[in-house]
Amino acid sequence: MRNLRSTGGPKYYFALARLVSWLRGQDATRHEGDPLEARLPGAGIFLVTGVYALQLCDSISSGWIQYLFWLTLPVLVFFLWVLLFYLFSFCVRALRAVKPFSALPNSRIQSVLICGLTTVFAAILTQSKAWPRAVGYVWMASVFVNLAAALILFFADGRRQLN
């Protein structure tokens, strides 16, 4: 019988939060139990994708088509991601043949692909004007800080869990 027990102290998934835990002398192992981590990055991914799609639509259409697009944008972004999850699952199968990915669970490899694509969208947004640029920069900064934290953990803690 598996042990279904209290999770005890806080544990995190993303490298930055794990680094903070590690600096405080707490457990820095990867864990999916933090409610904030379960909500914030997903909202960020949908926000970056939505803003990118909005920019794209503004540049190629006008009038009522644009309004219709704005109205249906959340649903379109949802279906886009559902389709991408399915397409990425084929990439995951292919990547399984490569050594660093062979031991990782499917969701971790998908995470790399999803965050990679979102970062591409964010990088394009940083080239735009006004507030969409800010959205792009915030995402890029989050990714950079998280990767830096992953590197510190990799060398300092020796856990070798790159995010």
Add this chain to the structure above:
Amino acid sequence: MSNGDSGWLRDLAVRGVLWRHYLDWTITNVPFYLHPILLWFCTVFFFFFAGPARRSLVANLAVVLPGSNWFINQLRAFRTLHTFAWTIAEAAVYKLKQAEFAYSIEGEAILDELAAARGAIVLTAHMGNYDLGAALFAEKVGRELRMVREPEADAKTAEHLQASLQQIGAGAVRIDYNTQGAALSFDLLQALRNGEIVSIQGDRATRNAGEAIGRIFNTDVPLPSGPFTLAFAAQVPIYPLFIVRLGYRRYRIILRSPLHLQRSGPDRAVEISQAIGKWCRVLEGIISQHHRQWFAFTPLFSRHAES
């Protein structure tokens, strides 16, 4: 059972197996931090496409919260469907990823008493995560649990659910369906006499089981009489137990004082009727407190009997 187009369409129906497979696939393949958004969109989809379930929730809420606004009850129904989505998703997370869940217990002394009981009925409701709760309970008390369930409308969904429950319970939860009529009653009676613990959902009478009329929220409601008849026949206590969701991967097990049906009482019918009355008070209290987690997807209250 299923053939051709009708089989495929049945899989796609609201209670079809396709959604269960999609959920399992998502849990395995999609990172956990995207689950909340996906669950929210799925709730929006089912809010519109599972019309009968939504209408039942609204109708039941009108009785639970008298004088409540119809529009606000629609929003409450959305919240209930969203919580339901979370509970089945978290049961799948536990099944497929062996994730850790935090839990607290309200009534720990009663749980200890139940763990030591020689034969007992756990009476629960369609509330919170009763599938995960059964596994949690069996693990916590270190005993096997027999769980009596209402059969699923779709055969493939029932098959999938059966396999999932067995995987979640890791062999400690045995499932029986209340379609087997008298044979199941005798089997359960024997199990209780052998000292086993039997879990039954007591907030909804089903087609194939005996029913008794209880009264909650000043309204008559048909409830299953089987648990009370069994408790009387086997002379075992009934423990009201509920598992409610507190938040992301956090649950609370709530236990209430056991109901005892004595043979020395005035007569069998009176004894059972009194126990049903007590169960109704417990049910009313817990539903009042956690109505957002009461997954009553069929209309339960007999309108004609309102006083």
